[in-house]
Amino acid sequence: MRLEMAEFPVATISPGDRFHYRSGELTIDRGAIEQAVLEEKRIEAAWLDVVAPGDKVRITGIRDVVEPRVKVRGGGQVFPGVLGPVEPVGEGRTHRLSGMAVFVTAEYEGTVRAGLGVQRSAILDMWGAGADASPFSGLRGLVLNLRLTPGLSELTAHAIIQRAAFETAKKLAETTASLTAERIEVFELGNAAADLPKVLLIQGCLTDSPNPHSGVSYFGLPIRDSLATVIHPNEFLDGVFSMYATRCIAYFPVTWDWQNHPLLLGLYREHRKRINFLGVILERIRYDTFHGKEVIAHNTAQLATQLGADAALVSWLGSGNAFVDVMLTIRACEQRGIKTTLVTYEYGGKDGVDSPLLFYDNEASAITSTGSRDRWIELQEAEKIIGPYQEIKVLSYPGAPLTSARGPFTLDARDMIVGGVDYWGRGSWSCAAY
């Protein structure tokens, strides 16, 4: 499976009356986008905003972030199972608009009132301290704001928001369909020298089985309790993974993250040079019993052994007890002679003195930290609010009071900032001992 990813960098986004891309300048037909979105009758209103790094704006009500892509050659189409049929993807040529994203926002109250299934939305600052906390602030953004019919169920609202975002993103990428790319990167497994170490990416994947949507879907199908499975990395690049669009929290990856998985891309770029990249094991984590956690750890390590792995990068997503599954997986791999490196964020508490991880194993001897998600952060006053919410809850406990979204205010953790938790090491943090 060979995929050519053609890159069209975006330096400016200009609303206009036609779709056009030339040398980094993207012009969008504002009316056509809004009209297409409004074909879904349960969207009452849709309007667009454009944001750029450095703008003193705060976006509220973010439900997902998507990179515009379209397939111009090869089978299937981007976001299979959501926008089109379940067809093989990952081959041929895909165009991407890099350096930009579609941010979809929507006000949504939901019907679930307690627990992990409660709707959540995220914010993003394009300037200042809030921008430093999220790499998404470095992208140019087309903000697609939606107002939904009241009273929709979680799954219906999710499907409507996601479809609007994916269709808009694909439409933007179509502006490049007949153009020549500035850069083409080829992604293909295999053909590596026999003496290179065989390396896997083990992607722990927390899903909430009992919720209306489990949190992560593959070809549009929410992943629930499942044994570990092998995924071709090219599938990630064509958008087979997506998220629950009525629950955007910083420790769950958005669609953009799945399309641009930094560890997957990093391993791919070392393929046939320093390593033989074998592909990805997707491991569902967050089993309810210790027995379940031991079984999934065994199953994953057994699969890795069968694939002939010498080493694995292990990463995860989400929070809480799912991390026990991850640690047990590391132990199971190491006991079978597969060397592991864990990539994870830390807790550590607001002052950085609490335990950084929930659970440890002596076999986890190589860990790359991507920084703390717990630290306080002070956000400055915004000049403008974009998105549905003029007032937000800045504290996370139930019944917390509403505050003006304009700020300034202090957040007690990074959870509310989209991109505020670095689950896969995409950020630019570094550390020096002194």
Next chain:
Amino acid sequence: MISAMYPVAEQVGASRIVKAVAIPHPCGDPSLSAELDGQLRREIINTALKALEANVESSTVFAPKIAAGA
């Protein structure tokens, strides 16, 4: 301490740890009939009471007689 994540309880140094059923329902199992669930609950609580009477020198796990993976 009654915990479904008993290795975590050991790691934080709890002295007497009783293995529980599952994270969402540590002291019982809603999928069982009321009668069987009652037996299970009694077994866990009795194990916890025995644990309280026991002299322990370090983190000690007490296992109620329940089916694995219940």
